[in-house]
Amino acid sequence: MSRLPAAISSPANPRLRAAAGLRERRAREHTGRTLIDGAREIGRALDAGVVLETVFVCESLCRSTACLGLLERIGPDDPRVVAVTPAAFVRVAFGDRAEGLVAVAITPPVALDVLDLPNDPLVVVLEGVEKPGNLGAILRSADGAGLDALVAADPRTDLYNPNAIRASLGTIFSMPLGAASAEGALAWLAGHGLRIVVARVDGSRLYTETDLAGPLAIVLGSEAEGLSAAWSGPGVETVRLPLLGTADSLNVSVAAGILFYEARRQRDLADTTKERR
Amino acid sequence: MSRLPAAISSPANPRLRAAAGLRERRAREHTGRTLIDGAREIGRALDAGVVLETVFVCESLCRSTACLGLLERIGPDDPRVVAVTPAAFVRVAFGDRAEGLVAVAITPPVALDVLDLPNDPLVVVLEGVEKPGNLGAILRSADGAGLDALVAADPRTDLYNPNAIRASLGTIFSMPLGAASAEGALAWLAGHGLRIVVARVDGSRLYTETDLAGPLAIVLGSEAEGLSAAWSGPGVETVRLPLLGTADSLNVSVAAGILFYEARRQRDLADTTKERR
Numbered sequence: 001m002s003r004l005p006a007a008i009s010s011p012a013n014p015r016l017r018a019a020a021g022l023r024e025r026r027a028r029e030h031t032g033r034t035l036i037d038g039a040r041e042i043g044r045a046l047d048a049g050v051v052l053e054t055v056f057v058c059e060s061l062c063r064s065t066a067c068l069g070l071l072e073r074i075g076p077d078d079p080r081v082v083a084v085t086p087a088a089f090v091r092v093a094f095g096d097r098a099e100g101l102v103a104v105a106i107t108p109p110v111a112l113d114v115l116d117l118p119n120d121p122l123v124v125v126l127e128g129v130e131k132p133g134n135l136g137a138i139l140r141s142a143d144g145a146g147l148d149a150l151v152a153a154d155p156r157t158d159l160y161n162p163n164a165i166r167a168s169l170g171t172i173f174s175m176p177l178g179a180a181s182a183e184g185a186l187a188w189l190a191g192h193g194l195r196i197v198v199a200r201v202d203g204s205r206l207y208t209e210t211d212l213a214g215p216l217a218i219v220l221g222s223e224a225e226g227l228s229a230a231w232s233g234p235g236v237e238t239v240r241l242p243l244l245g246t247a248d249s250l251n252v253s254v255a256a257g258i259l260f261y262e263a264r265r266q267r268d269l270a271d272t273t274k275e276r277r
Numbered sequence: 278m279s280r281l282p283a284a285i286s287s288p289a290n291p292r293l294r295a296a297a298g299l300r301e302r303r304a305r306e307h308t309g310r311t312l313i314d315g316a317r318e319i320g321r322a323l324d325a326g327v328v329l330e331t332v333f334v335c336e337s338l339c340r341s342t343a344c345l346g347l348l349e350r351i352g353p354d355d356p357r358v359v360a361v362t363p364a365a366f367v368r369v370a371f372g373d374r375a376e377g378l379v380a381v382a383i384t385p386p387v388a389l390d391v392l393d394l395p396n397d398p399l400v401v402v403l404e405g406v407e408k409p410g411n412l413g414a415i416l417r418s419a420d421g422a423g424l425d426a427l428v429a430a431d432p433r434t435d436l437y438n439p440n441a442i443r444a445s446l447g448t449i450f451s452m453p454l455g456a457a458s459a460e461g462a463l464a465w466l467a468g469h470g471l472r473i474v475v476a477r478v479d480g481s482r483l484y485t486e487t488d489l490a491g492p493l494a495i496v497l498g499s500e501a502e503g504l505s506a507a508w509s510g511p512g513v514e515t516v517r518l519p520l521l522g523t524a525d526s527l528n529v530s531v532a533a534g535i536l537f538y539e540a541r542r543q544r545d546l547a548d549t550t551k552e553r554r
């Protein structure tokens with residue numbers, strides 16, 4: 001027997017329709033809300049203090065330990081929890097990702113000027129990386145490699161796209177995020193004393209022969225467009241990954257992961273060397 | 278004025294319908310044919326000696342240098358080239374990837390026993406990595422890092438899925454491929470004297486502290502399922518990537534890229550050290 005109040009059973013229910021509308025970017029921007037799919041992702045949003053407005057639960061699909069645990073954590077009596085029948089849940093769930101949980105969240109603010117950085121920060125700057133799958137995978141790798149912030153050097157980047165949230169496994173909520181124009185990002189990087197290393201297929205040095213320790217920003221552009229002219233000025237170093245086969249580039253999220261983890265390797269090596277002295 | 282003969286204008290045309298049916302795995306297996314989307318991808322198939330049966334061209338969409346160049350290369354008078362109107366082309370093209378070219382190709386054979394390996398080979402073995410986007414990105418990274426072969430240790434893996442071909446940018450055609458059961462793959466690796474290094478989140482050593490030079494196979498499983506028990510026997514080393522944030526894993530194609538390029542870095546370093554002696 002359900003512990004939840006009567007479930008929404010109509011796909012035409014106004015609350016459900018309004019939530020489903022948040023799959024569209026325009027509605028997200030208009031309302032300042034976004035959608036979070038999945039128990040793990042919603043849990044990481046809660047950990048990070050993200051404000052949830054509604055949590056739609058389809059009890060017959062919510063059978064995993066993660067889903068039941070999250071429901072327990074929020075409390076089934078919490079007025080934000082809204083039961084939905086399977087037929088109606090299809091309306092708000094994304095494709096076959098029907099894990100039984102979709103939350104409406106207030107989109108966290110993204111601001112460059114309030115970002116705090118530790119000593120020797122490692123930051124990634126993205127320009128024009130718009131595919132949610134790539135953006136999410138880059139966030140996940142940035143989380144794994146212990147990066148200190150991700151900056152979208154293009155204010156149009158749709159960071160809190162539900163599919164990017166999902167591809168990041170919710171790591172987006174614990175990663176400090178900034179957004180600015182290319183010029184704004186460059187000024188911010190200079191102000192914090194970060195070296196700027198841009199990944200390009202025609203970069204002047206191999207990434208493994210470049211010092212990636214110390215305060216550093218790794219800059220990546222879209223596969224199709226590359227980077228704008230702002231990222232080729234003085235004070236910008238370029239690196240390349242070796243390409244030994246027939247292709248002339250890697251997937252951008254793979255290139256990002258390789259660079260993040262090489263920077264991490266060099267930093268750990270530098271720390272070990274310091275300790276030995 | 279078109280140089281091609283009269284174009285297919287009906288989406289119900291039997292040749293077009295048969296080709297569109299190859300988006301389904303069952304039809305690919307039944308006919309031994311697959312689809313290749315895009316000029317660059319078809320060009321790489323031709324470079325590799327793949328046999329094309331039909332090349333559907335939508336002339337009004339075929340405006341890029343790559344597309345026009347490929348048409349020139351095949352020759353517009355080649356009987357395999359079939360013109361299609363935009364309305365009919367939608368039937369065979371995939372989503373918004375309408376670059377104006379889709380080819381029907383005879384699926385290249387995949388066999389482990391005929392794979393030739395050079396000295397000190399570097400090979401990747403995948404078990405249960407089924408998402409075409411991940412498979413394609415892994416092929417692209419394997420090409421970039423100069424791997425010698427990719428082995429699917431699960432005969433069900435759908436290597437020549439059109440979306441995997443596309444995500445690989447056509448690099449799949451120049452990469453030596455094998456397929457076998459886990460046991461078959463293990464026997465083959467042992468027969469070729471390859472060390473077996475399995476990537477696991479609970480691997481016993483950091484990947485950067487593991488020797489990745491010499492004859493080596495890097496083994497990766499699916500994110501959801503991990504690897505079967507066959508890959509935890511004696512003679513199998515396990516490595517992990519550091520995870521410093523909140524997530525407990527990386528995207529499998531990102532993890533693959535990081536491991537391939539670390540192996541490449543160590544190999545280049547070993548070569549340099551040898552030269553200096």
